[in-house]
Amino acid sequence: MKLQYVYILLLLPYLWACKPKAPIQEVNAGTADFSKFISIGDGHTAGYMDDGLCIEGQKNSLGYILQQQLMMVGAPAIEMPWMSDQNIGLNTNGLSRLILGYKTDCQGNSSLSPVRYSIQGETSAFSASAYNPLKKYTNFGIPGLRMIDMVSSIFGNLNFPQHNPFFARMSMDQYNFPGSGNFSSVQENIFNGGFPSFCTIYLGIEDVLPYAKSGANTNPMSPITGFPGVGFDESLGQLCEQLASQNVKAVIATIPNISQWPFFNTIPYNGLTLDAEKAASLNQIFNPIGISFVVGANPFIVSDPNAGMFGVRQALPGEKILLSVPLDSVKCNQMGSVFPFRNEFVLTLEELNEIQMRIDVFNELIRQKATTYGFAIVETDDFYQKLNTGFTYNGVAHSTRFVSGGAFSLDGIHLNPRGNALLANEFIRSINKKFNAKIPLINALNYNAILFP
């Protein structure tokens, strides 16, 4: 054998490269056109989280995260009514956002708990217009926006107490006609200066949520039927027709089962934990009306006008005690036992059923319209059900549990950045399927979950 052949044999393995070569990723918009993209929705789309709106939340909103990914396939730069760089946050009560901190309760115990970031929210945001006529908003996420608010002319009208200050600060009216008394609707703002080529619609949660948050006490749910601006069906229909008439492609989301969110599930119905002494003393009070207590876990006492002559009873399995209950009163002032939880802190089985039935009707209407107009649909409840069961994403467990579940923000209602990114992926999946697009999913681990001190 000649030596040169030997050398060739010895060098054979070198035909390999040293490092694996990255594949070329195929990315395209399919039949969709994202060049004039907007997202329409409520606080989820806007980035409301931790019970406030701040710039960090906006940059981690469902609308922002989704659009950022869609910029790979031609979506424009993101324009939102930015909050200040102070990042303090603001809600309609003038409060700042929540963070995790230490709170000393009535018994003197300090523990990790949601606390306000600052004594006051960045209230100046509500007294100045964020509108810029040179920039068109690509994100029409407005905290508190209901389906039936889309064509309302008082929604941004500062003269009405029920106006929405988050909308007022972004509406073109505030800039163009301060004090002029001219007030345009959300829809007019959206379509001002031309129709989008593609939009996402995630509305309907706010048509039921305020009612649920009030313990089915105030803030009635939107009516099912009625003219645009009154009933859910025609408000939805009018919006869809507007879009379809201009050949706007869209993805529309259904309403999840809100009662599984941490706001409604963090305090168990039987969270009244008693020692022998307390159980005995409560038995003295309640035994005469047929309620008895045991050592350990007991159902809370709730007021219910239909419950016998005293109007109190024990909470039932499945009933919800809301996160809005004053926990210090529970711990130190016998709220939920001697003093029953008032209606505003409880969702009864009947009320839960009423809310779910309304959501089901709204969702059926949304699905019908999506089918009629060829919109992609996102069944958000599928996502929330997975969360409710608990799932692992790239080695990280997520669930609906408050704080430790890692997907909800500290208000127990809105998703945190991680949750928004996971939900944005459901929108992308739906868009990819409907419009034959190839848009990569988002690495949700790049988004914060809960920050600890």
Next chain:
Amino acid sequence: MSMKLTVANAQGFQVNFQGQKQQGMGCAGAAFVQDGSTIFYNPAGMSFAKKSEANLSITPIFGNVMFVDSSTGDVYRTENPVGTPFNAYVLQKSKNHHRLAYGLSITTPFGSTVQYEPGWIGRFAITRLSMKVFHIQPTAAFKITDNISIGAGFVFSPGNVSLQKDLPVQFNDGSYGHAEISGAAMGYGYNLGVFYNPGGVLNVGLSYRSGINMSVSDGQVQFSVPNALAGNFPDGTLSASLALPSVTTLGLHIKPNASWNVLADINYVGWNTYDTLAFDYATNTSSLVDTKSPRMYHNIFAFRGGIQYAVFAKDKVLNVRLGGGFGFSPVQSGYLTPETPDGNRAYVTSGVSYEFNKRFSLDASIYATKITRADKNLETQLNGTFTTIAWAPGIGINYNW
């Protein structure tokens, strides 16, 4: 916690870099005795060694792993330091009993470092794993007849391991918590062999290397977590164990003439002992519970073979070698982890030896492999394709007497 061990030249985490000459021929060698590496490949082969000798070699491993996440298309790579397995053999033919030979080997049959780039998508499964296992094997062989020998060695297996990963709890600045588990391990095993030379051109070898249970009894775990969670993640001790597999090898060697040698090995590797990776923390909390991660390895076959050609130049000999192999992956679908991004593997090797004089010779070899494996891990849901390219050029010196 999940831990597993990886090396470039391995099915699962079994390494076969033993003896530069054998490495040049596809890492086969149960029936071909050329130097002290037969202590590893087949202890019985020592009796058929022509000379007493000592061998020392080192094989730096340059391994690069790329992970392409299936849903995002994002690409992540490892930043592995160079692995440096070495082996040392001393083979002594008994002066008083010509049928007897004994020897000692010190080798690193398991060991490597896998380090993924910062922020990679699987960081909560693993960020860095480093493992070293040393095998110290005193061995003896005895020729029962002129044609058959038997050999046996006892294996002391000290080692150490360090596993790091990020924890999905975040500091106020958004950075993630981190955990490091480290500890020294110890295990014991044995290595048995039968070597048969019926006369003529053929040799047959059969060897059995026992499984070894590497047990970490006093491991340490250290956490870096936000203050608020410090009580949930107490630093402390833990125990764990790792089952290294048994390997049964049947080898054939044919020497049709003075220039050519052809050999082949079949391995049966008893991976199914590695079904779970468990960590038992001395202190448990609601956040820190003992873990049992399924691994579910199954037994596999691997095939290795090579040829050697002797070029005679004047009174010197140059041996050149070419080899390769194929091994099935012990990792079942659904259980692929980034610690051992294993797949069915084909590799090629080549090598060369040169005798400077009667006493000294020098060996060199090179090994190359590329492995591609796509999977979705059932436990972590990590879903994507791992591609590994590994190079291992080795060099060794030999001295005989």
